[in-house]
Amino acid sequence: MTFCARTSAILYEYRPRNRNTYITVTKEGEVCVRSPIRDEQRIRELLCRKEEWIREHLARIHERTRDVHRPGETIRFRGENVPLGHFPALEKKLKKCQSLIDIEKYYHRFYRDEALLTLPSRIEHYARKMGLRPSSVRFKKMRRRWGSCDARGIVTFNTLMMQLSYEHIDYIIVHELAHLRHMNHSGEFHALVACFLPEEKRLRRELREIHPY
Incomplete structure (x- = not known):
């Protein structure tokens, strides 16, 4: 019983x-x-x-x-909830929004622009360091995952990664590039990630509790 x-x-x-x-x-x-x-x-x-x-x-x-995120008042950016006053152009657009859907639309555009500005150089840095080159790098908004790598060597990154700290962003980049050598999550895969990010276990554990929104 x-x-x-x-x-x-x-x-x-x-x-x-x-x-x-x-x-x-x-x-x-x-x-x-x-x-x-x-x-x-x-x-x-x-x-x-x-x-x-x-x-x-x-x-x-x-x-x-x-540390609660308040849509329309703050934006989750680089691991922190930042007041919209730090981004006057975005704040001006959001003041005209009539619904949460419109607010999310502008948030996602902001993340996309920041991702295209920030991520390519960090991806290039680790690709050179690891000696692993994707056939193509793509960026798009995804609801359920931070990144992916397919059998053709195409690596895709979630533009919502810009919500995360640089430490977590780097982990996602190294994680997906490592899949170019190991298309699994074997011990060899995690060992490769740990070669470039010694805190691999901690970062992986923390990211399990963070989801795109």
């Missing part, structure tokens, strides 16, 4: 068929424990051992909640 008991921000679920205990943190800041262990003291001990990991995840959630 399965039962749940909530204490503060902890959601405990007894799972007798589980072989292991799983602890996760939701985007709402709840700590979820799913475990075949029924003893409360043992569960508390497990949580204490994972305290640092839990605190790190809760801190990230708090930071994202605090």
Whole structure:
């Protein structure tokens, strides 16, 4: 029989068929424990051992909640929420917008222009450094992925990458160029990325939690 008991921000679920205990943190800041262990003291001990990991995840959630993007007032640019006053031309256009759809249209045009201005030189830098040349480089807005590389050697980058910090932008560039040698996510692929970005694991983990919008 399965039962749940909530204490503060902890959601405990007894799972007798589980072989292991799983602890996760939701985007709402709840700590979820799913475990075949029924003893409360043992569960508390497990949580204490994972305290640092839990605190790190809760801190990230708090930071994202605090640093909220407000369409029409700020723009997510190079890893920060920047007041539109920093971009007078864009701010002027947005003041005339009547709907969120129009606002997004101008945002996407801004990202496209910035991507075409910024990304080619960074791509060229890493292509030269890695000795890997794509047959073609393309830029377009994508909703579900930051970049892609196909079997023909065509590398495509999401113009919404301009929402990200330069550190994450560089990771996406190196990641897609590495696919020119390894069309998979094998150990050899990640090792190649790590040769040029030693923080590869951290950057990959962080990007899993960031989505284009």
